[in-house]
Amino acid sequence: MNHSSPTKRIAAIDLGTNSFHAVIVDIYPDGSFRTIDKLKEMVILAEKGMDKHLSEDAMQRGLDALKRIKVLCDSQQVEEILAFATSAIREAKNGGDLIQRIQEEIGIKARAIPGTKEAELIGYAIRHSIALNEEMVLMVDIGGGSVEFIIGNNEEFLYHKSLKLGVARMAARFVKTDPISKEEIKILRKHYKKELNEIGKLLKEYNVKTMIGSSGTMENIGAMVAKRNSHTANMSLNELIFETSEFKSLYKDFIILDRKERKKISQLDEKRIDIINPGMVLVKYLVKKFNLENIKISEAALRDGMILNFIKQERPKLDMVANFPEPRKRSIYELLRKCNWMEAHSKHVAKMALQLFDCFRQELELEERDRELLEYACLLHDIGYYISYRKHHKHALYLIIHSDLKGFTEDEINIMANVARYHRRSFPKKKHFLYKKLEKPLRKKVKKLSALLRVADGLDRSHYQNVEKLEVENATEKVNFYITTMGDPELEIWGAERKSKLFQKVTGKKLEIYAVNKNEPERIQNLTGGNN
Secondary structure (H helix, E strand, C coil), rough: CCCCCCCCHHHHEEEECCCCEEEEEEEEECCEEEEEEEEEEECCCCEEEEECCCCHHHHHHHHHHHHHHHHHHHHCCEEEEEECCCHHHHCCCCCHHHHHHHHHHHHHCCCCCCHHHHHHHHHHHHHHCCCCCCEEEEEEEECCCEEEEEEEEECCCCEEECCCCHHHHHHHHHCCCCCCCCHHHHHHHHHHHCCHHHHHHHHHHHCEEEEECCCCHHHHHHHHHHHHHHCCCCCCCCCCCCEHHHHHHHHHCCCCCCCCCHCCCCCCHHCCCCCCHHHHHHHHHHHHCCCCCEEEEECCCHHHHHHHHHHHHHHHCCCCCCCCCCCHHHHHHHHHHHCCCCHHHHHHHHHHHHHHHHHHHHCCCCCCCHHHHHHHHHHHHHHHHHCCCHHHHHHHHHHHHHHCCCCCCCCHHHHHHHHHHHHCCCCCCCCCCHHHHHHHHHHHHHHHHHHHHHHHCCCCCCCCCCCEEEEECCCCCCEEEEEECCCHHHHHHHHHHHHHHHHHHHHHHEEEEEEEECCCCEEECCCCCCCC
């Protein structure tokens, strides 16, 4: 199966209450997809709350935004546009008129989808982008008109519903003072309590501890928490995780701000300044009432669910997730395929590097979860060839950092990227900007893991998987490798010795490499004689 050329380019547009989001993706034969372009237009359809007509101004803002989105789609040669209208359009008396005008004036066929379908699609999207396990989590997508609540895990959704609790709607209905008054907060809480009765029972029954938030309001909250507590989130918010106590302390300082003070916060979208407070109160209510412990941010939302749904319908013949149910492994393999990776060499190097990891893990004070990052860094170490042989180690760094890998935290992505980058040439150095940016414990980790990768890579210098067996003898002062090879061992010994300096530095031991002759079981002195 050819993974390299996409079969179709589509756009998904989510016509929300606050904003219209468009994403353009290429769909691959294996059912994976890759984002080509994105556009977000803040439109605020429900300026006066939700129960009225859409005003002529609001409709015009929506049409103008869609014109810009359509121009982008045309310039990117999109073959098919999916457009779903959510609560503001769904409920407005003249929502049908807007849908018709979109069709006539812009040539986009928009469909109004029911709230439960919206919740289900958001659930798919979050599950696709965040590594879930069997633990039941609460997924919350806070929109302008509605909030979608999903309780589920990697296998099933117990509950998915859309409730009319969106921030624009709540602000219009309950918030008249600035800053928001204690009385208004109380009224909001009372309203949430009534509306969330059913979901509350399930949260208690399944002892849910984690909330995953998606969409603008939650992303803004995540960005503010990250800024306060200097979490790494400058590249991506996806998989950003923080404790609910961190949110609570943000809440305390934020809820007393007036409009002018809110306006100064750079992590807050300008058009959200007037409507974010009910969202803050809602998150605070959920966290406190149901004793939640962690909040995670998902950058995937309705539009990603629309794409997954489209692929599911279009391609019943193909295994949707390209054989890997979990997002981490799947997105690594999608990147490997896109870069036409050297599969045999990279897997062989990974196997030897993991053997070394298991031998030296305790000694190097590495954690079990570093093993997976080392494995992926090994698989990815040569993807830079996709750009060019020269500096392919540096190209690998950039490809890994900028490839939107799913299910990983930013720290994990930085570790894999830097370990892959240091598989050849220079050692990790403070003068390298992206290495220097890492916190000290991460830098140490990168050094140790890249030391293991370098030696393993040297042991396949020929790229022919010549080493059939690697035995490690780890003594106090020195380490001996005994390698059994198919053909002549010289190139592999030379390769590993050339790349062993960092290994010797992090272990503090001398490394000697010996070839084992298959016909004579006794070990023979390493053929090059030299060590470094």
